[in-house]
Amino acid sequence: MTIELFREDGYLKHCTATVVSADSCGVCVDQTVFYPLGGGQPGDTGVLIRETGQQLEILDCCKDRDSGAHLHIVKEGALMPELGERVTLTLNWQRRHRLMRMHSCMHMLCVAVPAPVTGGSISDGSGRLDFDLPHPPGKEDLEQRLNEIIQENHPMTLSWITDQEMQQQPELIRTMSVLPPMGGGKVRLVKFGAADLQPCGGTHVANSAEIGAVRVQSIKNKGKQNRRITIEFAE
Template sequence: MTRLFCQEHADILRLDAQVLQSRPGAVRLSQHPFYPGGGGQLPDRGIVRWQGGEVPVTGFSEEGGLVWVQLPDRIEITGSVQTEVDPVFRQCMRELHTDLHVLNALVFRDFDGALVTGVQMNDDGTARIDFDLPGADNDRLRALEPELNDVIAQDLAVQTHYVSITAAHGEQGLLRSRSVAPPPSAEGLVRIVEIAGLDRQACGGTHLASTGASRPVRILKIENKGRSNRRVRIGLQGL
């Protein structure tokens, strides 16, 4: 997949662009700020403005590594446009995704490198992450909440860089999912999200610039899902 603008500039929510290709209900743009979804993160919400008005974005599709922005009512747009991400929704996704990385780091450290088996972020400020943890003590998982919030309060920097797919497979802990990994870029590179002094792992989503930009987090529930799966549900406080 082509690198996304939002992966390097998650705080820039409005961009001017040119329509490169158009068909009823979809456009391919010279640039856009949207995250199209994936890795358990929901697709961005937003709008496209042009000389004839504005419409909400209804979704995204990928064709040949290129992202098409879906529009309602089979609208056709040409020329210059302005795109804008819903700021409240983007902030929620950035917080949840960064907080899940912190929780993942703590579980990976304390539970012998347990791998992730599933992730889902929700627009109500909650999320869940599943771990391969046969026989795990759920109380030990629940007891991670104070340290999770301590890491948030430390305001650790969050940065991204790229490594080759070979290097990603060669460094233990960079690939944390049991079954999937972020797709490499056209250059064969994998995006790494690093929380200073705490964690490094492959990820394609949008994140905060530092952990302190997140609200505190509650561990809402821990569930046993099958013989080896533990599901941890979290929620942003105040929502």
């Protein structure tokens, strides 16, 4: 199992690690700052620097379904590092920070639209959530409300509860289509001040104001009571 350094500190930009395996599926190390694809958030990109100084571009990061190990996907044909080799992993930080801002924005959107979430995804520069709503909200009113919540500068804090405690508090789960990361004995809760509290395994900014100004790109009907709201950065 790969140690996920980003779970405690999403602002870590690089780390040293030991290669556990390296093959056509990817490079697995004992610890990483790279977030793997999951929970609607894309996997991180960046570089792996070998002991020789050779740099391998990391195109994506994902989890092996069987072992749970993080696979750092490198370009086809790259000279793979050796088993036991010490390497340095460095994030494409600008991209990661944009993803952190947008993921945090999705939490604020949950506050602005108090309805069950039926799906969602995040990309570089935009994100969307699907809500179980009979009627879509007004675009301008929603945009104003969302930016007001963001500008309230809600500090982000992390805490942990047991799987059992999570099962006893189902009201904390906002996303109906994605279950919280359970099974490891504990669940991480992400709190933004007095605004939002929910289980989440993604990466987030230190306070809501760091998200910056956003705009409502679109509000679409995706079913009888399914409203898809897409958000993008205003600048």
